[in-house]
Amino acid sequence: MLDISSHDVLLIGGGGAGLRAAIAVAETNPNLSVAVISKVYPMRSHTVSAEGGAAGVIGKNDSLDEHCYDTISGGDWLPDQDAVEAFVKEAPLELMRLEHWGCPWNREPDGHIAVRPFGGMKKERTWFAADKTGFHMLHTLFQTSLKYDAVARYDEYYATKLLMDDGQVQGAVAVELSSGKVQAITAKAVIICTGGCGRVFPFTTNAAIKTGDGMALTYRAGAPLKDMEFIQYHPTGLPFTGILITEAARAEGGYMLNKDGYRYLQDYNLGTPQPTPVLRSMELGPRDRLSQAFVKEFERGRTVEGPYGAVVHLDLRHLGEKKIEAKLPFVRELCLKYENLDPVRELIPVRPVVHYVMGGIHTDLNGATPLQGLFAAGEAACVSINGANRLGSNSLTECLVFGARAGRAAAEFASVQRPPGRHLLAQAAEEEERLQDRFLNKSGGRERIATLREEMQKTMEQSAGIYRSGESLQHAAGKLRELQERFEDIGLDDHSRAFNTELVAALELASMLDVAESVIQCALQRQESRGAHQRTDFPARDDQKYLAHSLVSRQADGSPVVSYAPVTITRWPPAERVYGK
Amino acid sequence: MAEQIAVEVTRFSPERDKTPSIQSFDVPLRKEWVVLDALNYIKDKVDGSLSFRWSCRMGVCGSCGMMVNGEPKLTCATFLTDYAPGPVRIEPLKNFPVMRDLIVEINDFLGKLSKVKPWIIRQKEKPVTEGEYLQTPEQLDTYKQFSMCINCLLCYAACPVYGLDPMFSGPAALALAQRYNMDSRDEGKEERMDILSQHDGIWGCTFVGECTQVCPKHVDPAGAIQQYKLTATQEWFKSFIMPKGAK
Ligand SMILES: Cc1cc2nc3c(=O)[nH]c(=O)nc-3n(C[C@H](O)[C@H](O)[C@H](O)COP(=O)(O)OP(=O)(O)OC[C@H]3O[C@@H](n4cnc5c(N)ncnc54)[C@H](O)[C@@H]3O)c2cc1C
Ligand code: SF4
Ligand code: FES
Numbered sequence: 020m021l022d023i024s025s026h027d028v029l030l031i032g033g034g035g036a037g038l039r040a041a042i043a044v045a046e047t048n049p050n051l052s053v054a055v056i057s058k059v060y061p062m063r064s065h066t067v068s069a070e071g072g073a074a075g076v077i078g079k080n081d082s083l084d085e086h087c088y089d090t091i092s093g094g095d096w097l098p099d100q101d102a103v104e105a106f107v108k109e110a111p112l113e114l115m116r117l118e119h120w121g122c123p124w125n126r127e128p129d130g131h132i133a134v135r136p137f138g139g140m141k142k143e144r145t146w147f148a149a150d151k152t153g154f155h156m157l158h159t160l161f162q163t164s165l166k167y168d169a170v171a172r173y174d175e176y177y178a179t180k181l182l183m184d185d186g187q188v189q190g191a192v193a194v195e196l197s198s199g200k201v202q203a204i205t206a207k208a209v210i211i212c213t214g215g216c217g218r219v220f221p222f223t224t225n226a227a228i229k230t231g232d233g234m235a236l237t238y239r240a241g242a243p244l245k246d247m248e249f250i251q252y253h254p255t256g257l258p259f260t261g262i263l264i265t266e267a268a269r270a271e272g273g274y275m276l277n278k279d280g281y282r283y284l285q286d287y288n289l290g291t292p293q294p295t296p297v298l299r300s301m302e303l304g305p306r307d308r309l310s311q312a313f314v315k316e317f318e319r320g321r322t323v324e325g326p327y328g329a330v331v332h333l334d335l336r337h338l339g340e341k342k343i344e345a346k347l348p349f350v351r352e353l354c355l356k357y358e359n360l361d362p363v364r365e366l367i368p369v370r371p372v373v374h375y376v377m378g379g380i381h382t383d384l385n386g387a388t389p390l391q392g393l394f395a396a397g398e399a400a401c402v403s404i405n406g407a408n409r410l411g412s413n414s415l416t417e418c419l420v421f422g423a424r425a426g427r428a429a430a431e432f433a434s435v436q437r438p439p440g441r442h443l444l445a446q447a448a449e450e451e452e453r454l455q456d457r458f459l460n461k462s463g464g465r466e467r468i469a470t471l472r473e474e475m476q477k478t479m480e481q482s483a484g485i486y487r488s489g490e491s492l493q494h495a496a497g498k499l500r501e502l503q504e505r506f507e508d509i510g511l512d513d514h515s516r517a518f519n520t521e522l523v524a525a526l527e528l529a530s531m532l533d534v535a536e537s538v539i540q541c542a543l544q545r546q547e548s549r550g551a552h553q554r555t556d557f558p559a560r561d562d563q564k565y566l567a568h569s570l571v572s573r574q575a576d577g578s579p580v581v582s583y584a585p586v587t588i589t590r591w592p593p594a595e596r597v598y599g600k
Numbered sequence: 601m602a603e604q605i606a607v608e609v610t611r612f613s614p615e616r617d618k619t620p621s622i623q624s625f626d627v628p629l630r631k632e633w634v635v636l637d638a639l640n641y642i643k644d645k646v647d648g649s650l651s652f653r654w655s656c657r658m659g660v661c662g663s664c665g666m667m668v669n670g671e672p673k674l675t676c677a678t679f680l681t682d683y684a685p686g687p688v689r690i691e692p693l694k695n696f697p698v699m700r701d702l703i704v705e706i707n708d709f710l711g712k713l714s715k716v717k718p719w720i721i722r723q724k725e726k727p728v729t730e731g732e733y734l735q736t737p738e739q740l741d742t743y744k745q746f747s748m749c750i751n752c753l754l755c756y757a758a759c760p761v762y763g764l765d766p767m768f769s770g771p772a773a774l775a776l777a778q779r780y781n782m783d784s785r786d787e788g789k790e791e792r793m794d795i796l797s798q799h800d801g802i803w804g805c806t807f808v809g810e811c812t813q814v815c816p817k818h819v820d821p822a823g824a825i826q827q828y829k830l831t832a833t834q835e836w837f838k839s840f841i842m843p844k845g846a847k
Contacts (some may be wrong), residue, residue: 068661121780121783
């Protein structure tokens, strides 16, 4: 049975970006009704895992321009500079707002906000709440959101489709997981804040829910995704689990060592080793360069062979127990729990791990997509401030700044729109039928979800990893088409309605396959190396041809096609990226 | 063939079953596997209909709490080998209604959480352009521990009072109320006191301390409740000696 409900603004996603946006809507126009759909309870969203911190200029010796420059050079000149300027300017205010809402930021002895250094940043500007920053930010936002009566929640609802009327987005269809009921939720404006898609790769720091659903919903509705080829590998993940050891560990003074105990980053144009951390140098270089250095070390035979492949070591021993407990307690907790080692006394084995997607839904500075009524923010979106390589601690802030912007813009848009008509119900009914025919009532499907998922993940790792080539990407494109076809033959073990987590897994796999194809297509077309996109067959950056955003759209037959849009340059003309000097 | 361990899980489908039953699966016993890995192995390879919640698999999202051999545990932070040679039994969190297999209904907790007003309450907000409310590291320390709660609800599963009296606000909600009460930026303590003293709230707690023992994040909800009672008693006394509004 189909249910229908309506709101003024609908958020799909209740992580950092979604909750910030919901509060912004409620504050912009208290008469609007806001709803948040989330496939997990909002405080379980992936933002909860973020560790290191959130960037925003606050120190006296820092400036907005320096944060801009670090972000733009870190992104290998692909970020839009107007977006970066807006971001950097609003960042400190958004972080301060979170302070007022109760976020337990670390403090200086006199009570002021404390900041820490972070990779690729020339000044100390990363606000932190020990090494559980995302956790504290998310719970602060969630708990604060509880005070707004205007915010309705659809917890554990899974959005499967956008409702469209004459090219305008007017809500979504979602499955209430507890009952399996399909619901049409109409709205005058929709904001997608569904987070990233790290799960298209096998080895990732990303939580199980990061399957690119919102990207896929948008892509299928006809709006383009942007810069999808730029996938960030974080240099320090724990082997096997992929659990992240935050960059803060290096910011506090940790060393990266190869099998000879040598600080190998000095061989990769990242500066000379000093006993204490130097900003924009060595261990505090950008993530793309550090992950690439790992691959080179491996090729030189200077990594350590572990039970789950090659690793290098992160050394925190010289920091001492006191500092580790004060600044990196979660790192210690995770190492003790999952590696059975104590970083106070032992080396931590680490290797690069898929962490973040720079690309996402193409939006403008207010989160608006090319589709009327559709907005996006957070990791699901690409404004773009991250360009070809995101700097650590910019994305939590991005969730706040652009979540708030998208919330305000959607509220204004919704204030002048007429309510959507009830005829949208027909689309929802169609969607309900599709879910039943293709999954719930279907019998005899021969393909298993886990098999297809594993094949997809393996393909992505082999073809679109830290280094790519035309050949590997061609192969992946073909393989993904094959997997799309085999997906048609999927069969579920679970045909019940209440809490059918297998249905969710099938829908997530469908999202991931679409997103994976968009990644491969963008990577194939971009015949240069920039930031996190390194082509062995085109090793140099090519500003003549590719100082441009990839826009990938879905064609009628489901296959992706790529076009390009210019990058906005305001005050920082493209230059060489220099670190360690 | 690698070593195996028998994993016994609760099965329940509201559409099919009147009562839950137990089903046993043989799962490879790998030293790096947590209990959650065993459940995912079953779901991926053997029976896709097994239902359970999980997400971060790093002990921070709070989704994966279940009873493991009778004790409330985060299954992503509990190693399978600790239960070798088995069998190991996985059941839904105690004291909550079961919705499906290992999934329990937790809306009751969310209602209770909202009720304690877990947000900063101030008489007057200052504009963000005026900067932060100063808070020294020592002031931060007074509430920090209570702010570490991941809402995993292991403490509710362990709490004998909640088991008997579902009206009881429970350990995590009270710890979070206290988290705000103790925050130097907050001015909402009295408002929260008023709400909680309306019904049994904290008075239901008998200090068995099971909540603190099972808490994977060392929140010490029992300590929070103790603190809370103390302040509440003081407030209660004050209301006798001073007319309302003059305190
Ligand atoms: C381990 C780790 C550490 C990190 N550390 C840092 C850091 O220190 N600093 C930093 O700046 N960044 C960090 N990041 C990156 C940062 O955490 C993320 O980019 C950011 O939190 C994303 O937030 P979000 O709101 O966009 O999405 P998320 O928090 O992922 O939320 C997505 C939301 O969408 C919902 N959703 C998704 N699909 C659907 C659907 N189909 N139907 C309904 N709801 C749906 C989910 O339920 C969820 O509520 C880290 C990332 C990882 C993986
Ligand atoms: S107090 Fe501890 S056990 Fe209870 S919900 Fe919070 S983290 Fe879980
Ligand atoms: S899966 Fe997140 S706490 Fe276990």
